[in-house]
Amino acid sequence: MSTSKVEQAGGAGYLWVDDRVPASKYLKKQLGKVFPDHWSFMLGEIALYSFIILLLSGTFLSLWFKPSMIEVVYDGSYLPLNGVKMSEAYASTLDISFDIRGGLLMRQIHHWGALFFVAAISVHLLRVFFTGAFRKPRETNWIIGVTLLTLALLEGFAGYSLPDDLLSGTGLRIAQGIMLSLPVVGSYVSFFVFGGEFPGTDFIPRLYTVHVLLVPGIILALITVHLMLVWFQKHTQFPGPGRTQRNVVGYPLFPVYAAKAGGFFFVVFGVTALMGGLFQINPIWLYGPYIPDQITAGSQPDWYIGWLDGALRLMPNIEIVFFGQWNLMLNVLVPAVIVPGIIFTAMALYPFIEQWATGDKTHHHLLDRPRNAPTRTAIGAMSLSFYVLLWIQGGNDLIANTFKINIFVITWTLRIAIFVVPPLVFVITKRICFGLQRRDRDKLLHGYESGIIKRLPNGKYYEQHQPISPEERAVLLARAEAPLPLPMPEKYDANGIKQKGYGVKKLQSRLSHFFYNEQVPMPTAAEIEEGNHHESELTAERNYEIDDARTKALAPHE
Amino acid sequence: MTIEPYDSGDLPEHKPRRSDVDPKAAKRAERQVGFLFIASGLASAAFIVAYIVTPVDKEMPLPGFGSTNASNLLLGITMGLALFLIGAAAIHWAKKLMPDVEVVQERSPESSEAEHRDALLDEYRRGIDESGVKRRPFILGSMAAALGLAGLPAVVLLRDLGPLPADALTKTMWERGMHILIAETEQKIRPEDMQVGTLISAVPEGIDLVMEEAGNLNELAKSAVMLIRMDPAEIVADQTPEGKEPWSYEGILCFSKICTHVGCPLGLYEQLTHHMLCPCHQSTFDLADAGNVIFGPSSRSLPQLAITVDEDGYLIAREGFAEPVGPSFWERG
Numbered sequence: 001m002s003t004s005k006v007e008q009a010g011g012a013g014y015l016w017v018d019d020r021v022p023a024s025k026y027l028k029k030q031l032g033k034v035f036p037d038h039w040s041f042m043l044g045e046i047a048l049y050s051f052i053i054l055l056l057s058g059t060f061l062s063l064w065f066k067p068s069m070i071e072v073v074y075d076g077s078y079l080p081l082n083g084v085k086m087s088e089a090y091a092s093t094l095d096i097s098f099d100i101r102g103g104l105l106m107r108q109i110h111h112w113g114a115l116f117f118v119a120a121i122s123v124h125l126l127r128v129f130f131t132g133a134f135r136k137p138r139e140t141n142w143i144i145g146v147t148l149l150t151l152a153l154l155e156g157f158a159g160y161s162l163p164d165d166l167l168s169g170t171g172l173r174i175a176q177g178i179m180l181s182l183p184v185v186g187s188y189v190s191f192f193v194f195g196g197e198f199p200g201t202d203f204i205p206r207l208y209t210v211h212v213l214l215v216p217g218i219i220l221a222l223i224t225v226h227l228m229l230v231w232f233q234k235h236t237q238f239p240g241p242g243r244t245q246r247n248v249v250g251y252p253l254f255p256v257y258a259a260k261a262g263g264f265f266f267v268v269f270g271v272t273a274l275m276g277g278l279f280q281i282n283p284i285w286l287y288g289p290y291i292p293d294q295i296t297a298g299s300q301p302d303w304y305i306g307w308l309d310g311a312l313r314l315m316p317n318i319e320i321v322f323f324g325q326w327n328l329m330l331n332v333l334v335p336a337v338i339v340p341g342i343i344f345t346a347m348a349l350y351p352f353i354e355q356w357a358t359g360d361k362t363h364h365h366l367l368d369r370p371r372n373a374p375t376r377t378a379i380g381a382m383s384l385s386f387y388v389l390l391w392i393q394g395g396n397d398l399i400a401n402t403f404k405i406n407i408f409v410i411t412w413t414l415r416i417a418i419f420v421v422p423p424l425v426f427v428i429t430k431r432i433c434f435g436l437q438r439r440d441r442d443k444l445l446h447g448y449e450s451g452i453i454k455r456l457p458n459g460k461y462y463e464q465h466q467p468i469s470p471e472e473r474a475v476l477l478a479r480a481e482a483p484l485p486l487p488m489p490e491k492y493d494a495n496g497i498k499q500k501g502y503g504v505k506k507l508q509s510r511l512s513h514f515f516y517n518e519q520v521p522m523p524t525a526a527e528i529e530e531g532n533h534h535e536s537e538l539t540a541e542r543n544y545e546i547d548d549a550r551t552k553a554l555a556p557h558e
Numbered sequence: 559m560t561i562e563p564y565d566s567g568d569l570p571e572h573k574p575r576r577s578d579v580d581p582k583a584a585k586r587a588e589r590q591v592g593f594l595f596i597a598s599g600l601a602s603a604a605f606i607v608a609y610i611v612t613p614v615d616k617e618m619p620l621p622g623f624g625s626t627n628a629s630n631l632l633l634g635i636t637m638g639l640a641l642f643l644i645g646a647a648a649i650h651w652a653k654k655l656m657p658d659v660e661v662v663q664e665r666s667p668e669s670s671e672a673e674h675r676d677a678l679l680d681e682y683r684r685g686i687d688e689s690g691v692k693r694r695p696f697i698l699g700s701m702a703a704a705l706g707l708a709g710l711p712a713v714v715l716l717r718d719l720g721p722l723p724a725d726a727l728t729k730t731m732w733e734r735g736m737h738i739l740i741a742e743t744e745q746k747i748r749p750e751d752m753q754v755g756t757l758i759s760a761v762p763e764g765i766d767l768v769m770e771e772a773g774n775l776n777e778l779a780k781s782a783v784m785l786i787r788m789d790p791a792e793i794v795a796d797q798t799p800e801g802k803e804p805w806s807y808e809g810i811l812c813f814s815k816i817c818t819h820v821g822c823p824l825g826l827y828e829q830l831t832h833h834m835l836c837p838c839h840q841s842t843f844d845l846a847d848a849g850n851v852i853f854g855p856s857s858r859s860l861p862q863l864a865i866t867v868d869e870d871g872y873l874i875a876r877e878g879f880a881e882p883v884g885p886s887f888w889e890r891g
């Protein structure tokens with residue numbers, strides 16, 4: 001082999017590797033890989049970086065934390081608790097906070113990091129939902145994302161529970177009460193998980209393994225697959241000039257994207273460290289050790305558990321007793337198991353539900369603007385309002401205290417609102433989306449309203465419209481016109497025999513109508529041409545012709 | 559359907575930045591980036607100094623926040639800055655000095671070509687054929703059975719995670735004649751010690767020993783009770799079954815302290831209305847009316863402990879709880 005450029009450049013180390021794993025061709029391609037740029041694409045990055053921060057700070061904490069419920073008598077630097085009996089877990093958390101330099105900082109970084117982690121995942125998920133980034137071919141990554149969110153909630157709750165302070169112990173007690181409510185197996189589940197009665201002495205060590213090994217291991221594996229898929233399928237992009245379904249427009253991995261993303265990691269880490277230094281979080285020494293017959297008023301879980309707590313608070317007290325011996329605790333099961341189960345399942349399946357309703361089997365690499373998918377956006381807004389209402393209810397005691405409102409009034413208001421508000425939000429959001437679509441259509445046809453009023457020689461006034469910029473034009477043109485709703489299937493075929501799968505088809509058609517019963521038609525190229533032409537004269541009244549096919553499709557059936 | 563390929567026009571023309579055209583501006587950007595990196599290095603050094611110099615337990619005032627731990631504050635700020643400045647420098651560098659021309663890359667094909675798919679299928683069929691599973695179904699069947707069964711031991715192994723509940727959920731240590739102790743002082747209590755309107759957290763006599771022997775806090779998690787004294791005239795009802803000796807004593811009632819919703823200890827007592835509110839999800843129990851639920855998610859009244867006094871006038875349990883305390887469960891009945 002002659003001396004290659006690499007050798008001349010002093011890359012002997014790389015040659016050593018490449019002689020064993022020849023990867024130059026592959027790596028060459030990857031270094032130039034293009035990543036599109038948009039602020040909302042950084043949300044997933046924040047989640048990833050928070051996870052790394054959590055791994056680092058968590059490893060530090062694990063050097064001192066003792067996951068044990070053995071009772072000890074505290075004698076450390078925090079004088080108010082000197083001589084108090086507590087678990088080793090709580091005592092070692094106090095030690096980390098008061099006797100180890102940087103320990104409190106790492107604890108607070110770890111806690112802030114956890115809050116950011118869940119928040120970033122949640123907002124990232126909303127971004128992906130509202131822009132339709134979950135559509136084919138990215139359904140798998142959506143499911144992985146939903147799983148990651150679930151695991152993040154679990155992991156956060158586990159971490160919150162480990163210090164064995166009064167607040168976390170109370171949280172665990174609630175978790176145990178929820179386990180008890182499971183039909184048939186409840187008390188067994190609780191006894192297996194806690195190694196007997198609550199609280200026992202097995203739980204914290206068990207939870208520790210779950211928190212530092214099991215769940216983070218799964219999260220790490222899923223994140224890896226998540227990123228590999230992003231890499232392999234290439235990132236989606238927003239519509240714009242020069243951006244199509246078939247290309248990716250952005251900056252190459254090396255050096256621009258690497259510098260930006262790598263720099264952003266340090267920014268996230270830096271901000272988290274500053275938060276850890278400046279803002280106190282979870283001061284467990286103020287709560288005291290967990291004692292099963294004690295409680296503090298106004299105790300709140302971390303923000304991401306608030307909606308579950310709210311659901312528990314919202315539910316009326318329905319318990320059914322079968323034959324006087326078996327109890328079904330709907331008051332606990334519905335808010336803590338059934339509703340969350342439905343929500344997460346529906347969320348995971350959403351890409352497939354939408355696909356089924358639309359019959360859309362094509363690949364999508366250009367993102368939707370939320371207004372251009374009104375039903376999806378309305379579903380998202382509706383779900384969000386449902387979540388927010390539960391979350392508000394989770395803080396109903398704080399609201400009651402702060403605003404001096406009777407807590408029963410708040411609860412009853414929210415009990416009603418949870419049924420009334422989400423459907424309203426659905427309808428309103430859909431209307432807003434169509435309004436925005438109409439405005440976009442107007443802009444395409446007539447340009448934007450300049451605010452300049454002109455007077456014609458014949459005395460008429462009109463507002464002068466200006467043509468829109470090519471950038472905006474490209475964005476507006478990218479709207480995908482929704483397909484026609486699937487027709488209602490015939491119940492009987494020509495021979496009068498009932499069609500196979502009639503019920504399923506009927507459901508699909510119903511769903512399809514629900515998604516696509518209405519739409520603002522995209523202007524045709526000719527219309528745009530003509531519209532722009534017209535604009536020099538009067539702004540015409542705008543009537544939307546609804547094309548014939550659509551009118552037919554929407555005609556009432558049955 | 560998308561109007562595909564929709565006419566997205568051309569990429570907007572690249573507008574050069576100042577640092578692209580003005581060497582001075584580029585030089586300035588270079589200096590800024592370098593300065594940010596240096597500042598980060600200084601912050602790292604400051605972190606080490608703060609680590610060595612600041613005692614771990616020193617408090618210092620923080621305007622607007624009261625006071626804070628000095629070590630934590632200084633370590634946090636220096637570490638935060640050290641990291642943040644690296645990030646700021648890298649991003650500044652990328653934005654000002656690295657090319658900002660957007661690059662267009664074609665996407666790879668959306669799926670494999672048919673010939674490749676077919677070739678794969680052939681290869682797969684060859685493998686299946688060579689393995690002979692189709693011709694020898696016995697192997698496949700027995701393998702499936704073996705794999706399935708191999709999973710069972712893993713499940714069985716978990717059996718010893720905990721004991722079976724037996725009667726642990728239905729029984730507490732309370733029994734006839736047991737003294738009621740003030741939880742805080744662990745002292746016996748006489749009715750005279752309680753004024754009308756007071757509420758006292760209480761535990762069964764000997765609970766300390768039980769817990770010490772068991773090495774856990776389990777008993778406290780279910781035996782905790784509260785004593786409440788109210789004007790007997792205000793008691794609408796208690797849980798005394800018909801024809802039995804009264805469960806309350808001279809206006810003193812004893813209820814389980816464990817919320818029947820999902821088990822939080824109860825905490826917020828309103829003297830005037832005799833309402834006990836659970837701080838967790840606001841289940842509200844009317845202690846003057848047999849501990850019934852008057853609001854919130856809990857579906858069961860608070861179990862009442864029958865009490866009386868012994869010959870020395872101390873409060874004792876008349877008998878153990880008549881029903882399970884705490885959250886409901888499937889086989890509770």
Ligand code: FES
Pocket residue numbers: 817818819820821822836837838839840841854855856
């Ligand atoms: S635990 Fe008391 S209301 Fe939920």
